[in-house]
Amino acid sequence: MTAGKRLRRRDLLPDQDTREVSLHYVIAVLFFLAALSALIALASNRAASGWSREIRAEVTVQVRPTGLESGSVAAARAAEVLAGVPGVKEAAAIEPARAKALIKPWLGDAVLEDLPLPNLVEVRLDEAKPAKAAALSEALSEKEIDATIDDHSTWLQDIETSALIIRLISLGIFLLIASAAAAVVGFATRAGLMARANMVEVLSLCGATDSFIAGRFQFRFARMAAISGLLGGVAAGLVMVVIKFTGSSQSLLLALPFSWLDLVVLLPCPLLAALIAAGTARIVTLKMLGKS
Amino acid sequence: MVVFRDVGVGYEGAGHTGHDPEHYILKDLNFTLSSGSFHFLTGPSGAGKTSLLRLIYQAQKPSVGEISLFGERLNPSDRKQTAEMRRRIGIVFQDFRLLEHLDVFDNAALPLFVRGEDPRRFEADVIELLTWVGLKTRLHAMPDVLSGGEKQRLAIARAVINRPTLILADEPTGNIDHAMGLRIMRLFIELNRLGATVLIATHDEALIRASGMPVLELRDGRLFRRDLTQTVRGAT
Known part of the structure; x- marks a missing residue:
């Protein structure tokens, strides 16, 4: 290699020292945490969407028998009426045995015998074009069936609020970690500038502009952060892969349903790390040189 | 090329702020170095030769007065202007200021x-110049293995590589033998013939005598033309 090419390849700063190895580690850990928080945000968002979708597609109707009609007959009639409403995929009365089985874990055998169970109809809606609660209510009224429709809107609101909170918390964590990474790079840039004050002065006396000098630090820290970001992203991806492949983590997968597609979110990690580091290094360098 | 008007420099010290003219280390500097001139700057140790050079390449701000360079009044807070000016100046530092992590060629x-x-x-230009200053065989050596004389020659090569219009040298022959000193002087004189303005701060009386170039002398903080006990105005 000729001398000129060697100079062209250099960022003009001395090779990295042990302090920068520690910095590599810190930035990699920060980006690991940031990437993990992004993956968890995606998975929890997916879980919340799944629950919302299921709840949206289901309606429970409680039927109150009138006249001489028994509860189970009234429920069966209501199911038949509801099945005919456009936007309903399926409607079926819940058998008393099944209702008992559903309640049993909470109330136990002893109480169940004397407990009057509600007459319920389980309605599955067409997800593409679900029937409105008002339409169901109208259909039942027309057949003089006394019933209350529960479209789970209270639950749905809670789930959607929870999903929003999780998204905001994840975004907050991500921003906090990114700002911590920027602060670390800023600190390292200041330390680097002070440690290389003589070199910076020589460059300046050779006619280097502040922008040129800032560019050297910018390039150095961007390259370092890109590598650290890559390592952090890969580590977060490996954690996800382990969770996906570990059989004992099924309950975790129900709460956080990771998808292979989520790995795509890790791709910009090195670029994002490089951008944060480059921006911070440039701002800090220009500020310090301006004060000198 | 270089114009000083009523320039004074003071340093902060015990009991004074550096703005008190009584404590100025350089005072009443009024001189002009015209384009293409060649001057030596001499004076006893501590007379302020390095400070005067630092004023010109803007490593130091004057406490009072005004400095113009290449027809422009210097504004120390305009860092872009400072960088542009410095690109036209070749500076040889007394302490070389080489970058220890770069080899001879890169420096x-x-x-x-x-x-x-x-x-x-x-x-090719860099290799030619390094050959001229006797460093052709040391192209890839790092500064820490160079002798004092080699470092000096490298510092000179770096100062003149971009064919500056103004060359400022602080004791450029202080660490090299007489023969190499004369060789380096020939290089400065050649660059001066090509149009560069040269100002060399030195103690080397033999060198000054051998060159026969005009001499500016700093005494008691003031600048005199040698053998004339008057403050210099319009040195050339």
């Missing part, structure tokens, strides 16, 4: 690299 080529020039285009 010499630094001003060109800083100017964004293509290394493929300047490589």
